[in-house]
Amino acid sequence: MALHFSRDEFAAREARTLEAMKARKLDAMLIFAQESSYWLTGYDTFGFCFFQCLVLKSDGRKALLTRSADLRQARHTSIIEDIRIWVDRGEASPIVQLKDMLFDLELLGCRLGVEYDTHGLTARNGRLFDDNLSTFADLVDASDLIPALRAVKSPAEIVYVREAARLADLAYEAALAEIRPGADEGRILSAMQGAIFDGGGDYPANEFIIGSGADALLCRYKAGRRALSERDQITLEWAGVYRHYHVAMMRTVCTGEPTDRHRELHEAAVAALAAVEAELRPGRTFGDVFDAHARVFDERGLFEHRLNACGYSLGARFTPSWMDMPMFYRGNPAPILPNMVLFTHMILMDSATNTAMCLGRTCLTTEADPEPLSVASLDLISRT
Amino acid sequence: MALHFSRDEFAAREARTLEAMKARKLDAMLIFAQESSYWLTGYDTFGFCFFQCLVLKSDGRKALLTRSADLRQARHTSIIEDIRIWVDRGEASPIVQLKDMLFDLELLGCRLGVEYDTHGLTARNGRLFDDNLSTFADLVDASDLIPALRAVKSPAEIVYVREAARLADLAYEAALAEIRPGADEGRILSAMQGAIFDGGGDYPANEFIIGSGADALLCRYKAGRRALSERDQITLEWAGVYRHYHVAMMRTVCTGEPTDRHRELHEAAVAALAAVEAELRPGRTFGDVFDAHARVFDERGLFEHRLNACGYSLGARFTPSWMDMPMFYRGNPAPILPNMVLFTHMILMDSATNTAMCLGRTCLTTEADPEPLSVASLDLISRT
Incomplete structure (x- = not known):
């Protein structure tokens, strides 16, 4: 386990994030920026070069969808416990598997903050994301939410x-x-x-x-x-x-x-x-x-x-x-x-x-x- | 000038690209992948972390839209002669400036191959791009066109x-x-x-x-x-x-x-x-x-x-x-x-x-x- 901050530190960051989400009436954040994942959970990887998404619900529940090569990486470096793996099943599949996960997390019809403004989500995956999820939930660009919190250091x-x-x-x-x-x-x-x-x-x-x-x-x-x-x-x-x-x-x-x-x-x-x-x-x-x-x-x-x-x-x-x-x-x-x-x-x-x-x-x-x-x-x- | 290949080499790559574009009936490629720009012109930068776009027309004409910090970079490292600069004028502006450039290049109503599947175009810029350009031209995902050519080495x-x-x-x-x-x-x-x-x-x-x-x-x-x-x-x-x-x-x-x-x-x-x-x-x-x-x-x-x-x-x-x-x-x-x-x-x-x-x-x-x-x-x- 290579966790570089205490559990208390991560809890404090999460509390600030949940507060900011509440101010925007967000039921969950869909996190695509690696900087956000690292800050919030410790998760440390360049696996964002492929599709991955960390979901943070307003009740603090967290779930990561990533590729198999990052399963151990998430376990060794982060506080995330719910780690799910998407597998190559044709081009649109990771997004479909994200939709399944969001359904499982009971986020159908909810208001979701999305990090669109990041290299962690390419334009192609962004288009697939919008195509698959725009009728599933209310999508709001919340790319600036976590960066604003990260800018002030503990x-x-x-x-x-x-x-x-x-x-x-x-x-x-x-x-x-x-x-x-x-x-x-x-x-x-x-x-x-x-x-x-x-x-x-x-x-x-x-x-x-x-x-x-x-x-x-x-x-x-x-x-x-x-x-x-x-x-x-x-x-x-x-x-x-x-x-x-x-x-x-x-x-x-x-x-x-x-x-x-x-x-x-x-x-x-x-x-x-x-x-x-x-x-x-x-x-x-x-x-x-x-x-x-x-x-x-x-x-x-x-x-x-x-x-x-x-x-x-x-x-x-x-x-x-x-x-x-x-x-x-x-x-x-x-x-x-x-x-x-x-x-x-x-x-x-x-x-x-x-x-x-x-x-x-x-x-x-x-x-x-x-x-x-x-x-x-x-x-x-x-x-x- | 730090050009690592001969003009003939770049000309040969361009010829292969134009041929592949012709097979897909593309009037131009909108290149967002840094790999593609480097391979086609030598342009060597990490400035793709901001918005930039290299346009290659079917007649071989090339134009780069990038940020001011990359103007000299493009001149010192690439064969691109037509380099245009976008300036910060609110969030949507680089895309609007790209649209102006495409209009100037007489690409209105044309069939454009777009590299969506790259970290050189974030989901946020991709959405702005589609919003601004989907009524301007016929946009086709051609993310795989240049990578297929790059895979075989000279x-x-x-x-x-x-x-x-x-x-x-x-x-x-x-x-x-x-x-x-x-x-x-x-x-x-x-x-x-x-x-x-x-x-x-x-x-x-x-x-x-x-x-x-x-x-x-x-x-x-x-x-x-x-x-x-x-x-x-x-x-x-x-x-x-x-x-x-x-x-x-x-x-x-x-x-x-x-x-x-x-x-x-x-x-x-x-x-x-x-x-x-x-x-x-x-x-x-x-x-x-x-x-x-x-x-x-x-x-x-x-x-x-x-x-x-x-x-x-x-x-x-x-x-x-x-x-x-x-x-x-x-x-x-x-x-x-x-x-x-x-x-x-x-x-x-x-x-x-x-x-x-x-x-x-x-x-x-x-x-x-x-x-x-x-x-x-x-x-x-x-x-x-």
Whole structure:
């Protein structure tokens, strides 16, 4: 049994969920997001790549429908006791078997909250689901219900978040020990990811971003490594991950002498990060935080080099992305609350001079000032 | 520019795709699977975690609609020239912007093949898509069109597959160098993944499976590491990955003296793998291969310990899973063709004695006998 939280912790999460369901008059939640299942029960798997559904009734009864390869997985990792297996019997069959299970759970004609907004339910399965269940029950999109609860972390979660933060800093140290002219990106990536696995951590929900030269201006992972030149730049975005909780960081590091443009953009990024972190407190919204980021860059004439978003919430996430809700973009009215884990990234990409400069770290919000979760310096680093 | 195939290679793939579209009378394909985009154009990103769509018209015209963070990514990694950006303007907006683009591409009233069966299109986006486009054009589920083409590899792809195979064997060697009583699973995982990154390889599309003790009976990744005991078992399933092409392997390795049950199950697994690989040839179906696997195990009374599937195709896949179509399960009529990359896993999990025994490797099919892509021994390994 690999259960990473106490029964009391799971009971408290369930109570919050049932309360939120009651406010929306939901008789049950049909949970397709792996993040929701993990948070609510501990169930830990990438088996969501196939069809699976966790049902939570308003009386707290839970039942999981999954594939046979996940039966032991659910037993070893979760508090779910009622685990049912669907078997391949033609294409529509898992959905038909879900309908049977919902009937058995006495949910015919009830009001069901459904997680449609997740990679745990593909468009194809969603269409089959609607075709089979729209006349069976009243289906309501409740994709936002559990993510809103997950966004505020419990003390037990924050213990894991702090461990993830420690691993994130270790990964940065491991990278800096490798970065120099001639260093291979693959070696740097190996050192970073190795520090996290050696420390008992997990795979990230998306690949680390690693790109140098012209590709330092990218902010996604791609295949293909190169070696750093004498005077170069490398952009890294990574996360320490522990029990699937992510703490992200971002940096652009130079080899050789940084250019004046690097220094100029770095100074702006430091200023923007300070302005942004000053807004990470109760009373402010996610939109306010974005505005602080945009103001600093736009005042310096960097409008065309910045992004239209400057970060997002973090938590226990699964592939294909660690980016969690809410996100920092213009006008987002979601309020900053205490005990949120928030990653802000100051990304400047100047195509004209082929200059990248990225600076980002994760903070834990409190009742007052946020607490940065990284102890690493924000200075512009160069290696020779 | 990080393009991993020649323009001619992409042109040949496109020609095959257009031919398959013509056979289904499709005026355009709406591509949501990252695998399809990568195969057709080189476009390499995890940005599919947000909404994106690549349109391929029957005249070969291509246009990508994606988020701003992926504009440079598409330029640096793909042959796509017409890249359009959707911006956050309320929830339905990307779909509305897709509709505008399809109108601009003169696809009103046309017959459109749609990839619904992919994690690149969530159920929520799928519903918005159908709501907005079902009166705009004739929508046909064509999720299987490009995967069927991808399943047979070109010579240029096989070069990368062989490099992935080399990395898979290196990862196994790295694991064996770490496995001993007292060894920490995290260190073993670090060594395996490190061998692949050091060799220029990529992240796997799903996490490596690593579990020991009772958790050696699991076949999914989970958070939480332990140290091996004096007499233990560890199940590993991993893939060498190069340019996103996967070559998978699976083993259960012992510490201390293997039990008689380990030896017995290992002998059965070796026999089953031999029987299965004898079927990996043109003229046979994926169902025939499954039957060979089941026959060996069932004759030995191991029916309740085996799975209802014994492997799948491999190729260039993205998260959340490297498992590709077609798969080996009872009755699957898909034919084995030359130049397929096929992973077969013999998985035996005996809950009564808490014994795991897994053996799997990947073969390249030919006109006759398959070629195993691993040079590693199939012997039962024990480390003291």
